[in-house]
Amino acid sequence: MGERTKFATKLGVIATTVGSAVGLGNIWRFPYEAGMNGGGAFLMIYILCVLILGVPVMCAEFIIGRKSKSDTVDAFKKLIPGSRWYYIGYIGILASILILGYYMVISGWTLEYLFQAACNNLTGKTAAEFKAEQNAFIQNDFRPLLWIYIFLFINYIIISKGVQKGIEKMSNILMPILFIILIVFCIRSLTLPEANEGLKFFLHPDFSKITPQVIVRAMGQAFFSLSLGMGILITYSSYFNNKTHLIKTAGTVAILDTTVAILAGVIIFPAVFSYGVDPVAGPDLVFVTLPNVFNQMPVSALWSALFFLLLTVAALTSTVSLFEVAVAFFINHMHLSRKKATRTMMIIVAILSTICSLSIGSWSHIRIFGKTIFDACDYFSAIILLPIGGLLISIFIGWILKRNISREELTNRNKLHEPLFNAIFFCIKYIAPIIIILIFLSGFGII
Ligand code: PHE
Numbered sequence: 087m088g089e090r091t092k093f094a095t096k097l098g099v100i101a102t103t104v105g106s107a108v109g110l111g112n113i114w115r116f117p118y119e120a121g122m123n124g125g126g127a128f129l130m131i132y133i134l135c136v137l138i139l140g141v142p143v144m145c146a147e148f149i150i151g152r153k154s155k156s157d158t159v160d161a162f163k164k165l166i167p168g169s170r171w172y173y174i175g176y177i178g179i180l181a182s183i184l185i186l187g188y189y190m191v192i193s194g195w196t197l198e199y200l201f202q203a204a205c206n207n208l209t210g211k212t213a214a215e216f217k218a219e220q221n222a223f224i225q226n227d228f229r230p231l232l233w234i235y236i237f238l239f240i241n242y243i244i245i246s247k248g249v250q251k252g253i254e255k256m257s258n259i260l261m262p263i264l265f266i267i268l269i270v271f272c273i274r275s276l277t278l279p280e281a282n283e284g285l286k287f288f289l290h291p292d293f294s295k296i297t298p299q300v301i302v303r304a305m306g307q308a309f310f311s312l313s314l315g316m317g318i319l320i321t322y323s324s325y326f327n328n329k330t331h332l333i334k335t336a337g338t339v340a341i342l343d344t345t346v347a348i349l350a351g352v353i354i355f356p357a358v359f360s361y362g363v364d365p366v367a368g369p370d371l372v373f374v375t376l377p378n379v380f381n382q383m384p385v386s387a388l389w390s391a392l393f394f395l396l397l398t399v400a401a402l403t404s405t406v407s408l409f410e411v412a413v414a415f416f417i418n419h420m421h422l423s424r425k426k427a428t429r430t431m432m433i434i435v436a437i438l439s440t441i442c443s444l445s446i447g448s449w450s451h452i453r454i455f456g457k458t459i460f461d462a463c464d465y466f467s468a469i470i471l472l473p474i475g476g477l478l479i480s481i482f483i484g485w486i487l488k489r490n491i492s493r494e495e496l497t498n499r500n501k502l503h504e505p506l507f508n509a510i511f512f513c514i515k516y517i518a519p520i521i522i523i524l525i526f527l528s529g530f531g532i533i
Contacts, residue, residue, distance in 0.1 A: 092249075093326065107311060123303060203380075231440055268396065318411050
């Protein structure tokens with residue numbers, strides 16, 4: 087095989103990695119988790135998790151990816167030949183397929199809402215009508231599928247173009263757009279009459295809501311939001327060049343990802359308070375509460391369209407990264423061309439997301455351990471597979487791979503970075519495994 091493809095520029099490295107991290111997890115999930123679980127208190131715990139868990143595990147994935155320059159399965163085979171650590175790669179591929187199964191469904195909803203906003207259909211309705219229409223839409227057997235397939239096709243176009251011309255180029259264009267829209271919304275939201283009330287609700291720490299379960303949710307959220315534990319960052323960092331400063335990159339990605347999550351809260355809560363709707367709507371916050379809020383603003387169709395465009399862009403750069411894990415694997419192991427590998431993944435994900443979407447509607451009677459297929463995919467991947475992947479990755483780097491390899495990768499042989507390396511390595515070796523085990527135990531309701 088020839089020289090492995092690389093991201094062409096430094097901006098590309100950050101844009102693609104942040105593109106993977108910033109997604110529905112930041113804009114759809116984070117605000118409602120924070121809103122329901124103690125506002126500023128949740129935020130503090132979340133930030134702590136990003137620092138002591140997220141950044142170290144991200145560095146661990148970067149070490150594996152850049153040192154091996156391989157897909158997530160071969161990476162482990164190359165680093166420790168003859169061992170079975172490469173099963174971690176298979177866990178990652180399985181997790182990415184399961185996450186794509188339901189992530190695609192929500193991504194499809196964002197396209198529907200973008201379309202409805204553009205057609206000016208999200209105006210002049212009551213809160214109850216918004217809720218009823220959302221229910222009717224997501225339980226419909228056909229319409230959500232149409233949007234899923236359109237979204238899949240957009241993914242196909244980008245991924246089949248390759249790492250530089252597809253993924254990197256898309257991220258370089260879309261990520262700045264995403265940040266600009268975020269800033270426009272922030273200004274709009276902060277100049278609303280009840281902005282202060284909203285910010286108080288979002289940022290005021292209510293420690294009475296903090297239970298062990300909430301801490302676990304904050305940790306899980308950090309994991310999911312940073313795209314950790316499933317080999318996405320192993321795959322992406324295999325496209326980094328040797329000069330890329332891995333610790334700096336991990337820090338930048340963590341800061342930008344957390345900033346977007348916080349900005350999403352800063353946008354949503356002032357708006358929710360200013361228009362007197364329920365701030366603790368949970369998962370409905372984005373698809374029911376927000377359209378209702380925009381509906382009451384002047385030029386409401388524009389605001390809704392812009393918001394759902396933001397959500398679509400965020401979702402797209404994340405789904406592309408989820409696809410790339412398996413596509414890179416198929417290219418190497420089944421000797422498929424990139425186009426064929428992408429098509430194979432599209433078919434697998436199309437089938438799974440169709441099943442996930444139907445499981446909200448007419449297949450909702452099918453239950454796996456009491457959950458719909460949609461919820462089971464979410465639970466099994468985010469609660470079980472990601473923590474197992476992350477745990478094994480940190481054990482692999484902390485206890486199995488020679489410390490010198492990690493040192494060389496993380497410091498780029500610059501002595502000045504040694505103290506930082508030592509701190510991060512300590513987190514990878516001791517702190518991260520312990521915390522991840524806690525997430526895991528609570529996932530099973532043991533603690
Ligand atoms: N990090 C993405 C988000 O916050 C989701 C994601 C999870 C992407 C896991 C890749 C892997 O939406």
